[in-house]
Amino acid sequence: MRSAAVLKALPGVVILAVLAYLPYVPAQLPGILPGRVNGPGSLQLLATCLVIAGIALSYDVLFGRTGLLSFGHALFVAAGSYLLTISLADWSLPLPAAVTVAVVGTTLLALVVGGIALRVGGIAFAMVTLAFAQAASIIVLRNPSGVTGGEEGKSLNRSAVPGLLVGVANAPYRYWLALAFVVLCLLVVTLLVRSRAGHAMAAIRENEGRAAVLGFDTYRVKLLAIVVGAFLGGVGGIVHAVVLGGSNPHVTTTEFTLALLIMVVLGGAGSTWGALLGGFLYTYADARLVELSGAGFADALPEVAQQVLAEPLFVLGLFFIVIVYFAPAGLTGLGGRLIRRGRAT
């Protein structure tokens, strides 16, 4: 039993170990990564992909594990990110205090917003969360008394952050920070899924009415899912702000939540590695498709088609529709299906 569990966890541990070792790999991967693997450009890209992958996993706690279709997860990521940058810059708090403010603030916000939004279910819940996130987005963009920086975003107060986490030369440390965040998400989600609450969440996802009849307090279980998801999302916002050197208003937008939804479905909803894979691949594709489409293979197409193909979201959106139709369990589900089919024949 024990050895089986170890065997099952082995591939994941190996992947994490390989990822942790990447900053020591000086190889070139032309076309795949900009410059050397351990160069600052590549590590910055990989770090961003990892942070978003972790945030996608935090969203999967709601969507894939509990069956809550929320369109407001960006709110919590943005809260973590902006509370950190604002408390560092405007309230001149030291880093530990700022992180505490950001995490506690985000979690409390999740309690309030989740508490209100959960008064309705299904699609109405989705719309209410959307409205709350939109309100936050409006506030951030209006830039009240210059606090949020409006469309420019809010840059990180570099003097308040340890020297190891700022500057181009220290990209490996930011990369490891992002990786540590992914590990934190993995641990929390794995523990949560195995706990009683996790089983209750699965029951609610499969059949909420039945879970209620069985005596689960579905409201509290759903609220717990929102709070845990928001906690991880808020931490993700903090790491995002550190990795990118500030808060970007893009993380407040509805598009960001929708992107998270797409990532989770792409990778495979309700699967830990699926959400991570989806988040990683989506962010990578979003950043690199522009360069790939300029790589020459599209030259034969008319100019309009080239312009459209140069929009990463166009390609990702279409790919996403195809996945919803033909691989509803996402990429990891598809992989599992192919493996099983290989064994059967």
Next chain:
Amino acid sequence: MTDFLLIMVTGLGLGALYFLAASGLSIIYGLMGVLNFAHGAFMMAGSYAGWLTMSNLPSGLSVATRLLVAVVVAIAVGAVIGLLVEVVLIRPLYRHHIQQVLVTVGLSLASVAAAQGIWGADPRTVEKPEWMGGTTVVLGARLPNDRFVFILVALAVFLGLLALLHYTRLGLIIRAGVENRTMVEALGINVHSTFTIVFALGGAAAALAGLLYSQYAGTVSPAQGGSLLIYAFIVVVIGGMGSLVGTAVAAVAVGLVQQLANFYAASGVGDLSVVLLLALVLLLRPTSLKGAHA
């Protein structure tokens, strides 16, 4: 007083646009249970179809004539796109509500990106007939004429839809379907063809909303549909999904609250107070959201 009148008329005009955007959304949701994120794409399609028509027609024609032709083209384009989306994308996924939402999300992302690739992300200026850009003096207040156009168009669409729902066989099926779809199917009525018609109608109304919104804003841009869609969602939730009258009342309320708060408090407060209104409605009357009678 004159300020107040101007705010009221602008709020009503905006509410009219919200109603046009939300009416299709509400009926589609009430009948089919599909939360249609592609509605923003329908609106975008309408505004771009109108803009392209207006700039490609010979400039010898007056702006008003070209606008009228653009309206017809936009409505046709919206209806065709709605029809195609329903038949090609939504139909294979009946009874999979989450997947339907996901497909429309993917479609809205892809279409906005496509528009950005073809016409660029920057707003393009739209021509406006002189009369619509002018003002009428009522009780000492100078009221922009386009607001009246929006209100009249929305009123016409509202009455037309009400008549459709209450005096035609199609409307009867739609109302019955919103109430209990399984029963309608059990009675041997083909609800699926109704779904297609409803989607086409919703697409046409959305395209009209998109075109009129581009007249209100004076520009077209890929992001316009999305920002209008969020208010349409809020209107649909407040009005009770599937209820046309509720949608109309909610659209007017949202438009007025937004304009009044923007003027008397501070710019930007209006958008927030709309969200606040939504939260209030949810807290006080959570049952209003479960879908009312059409």
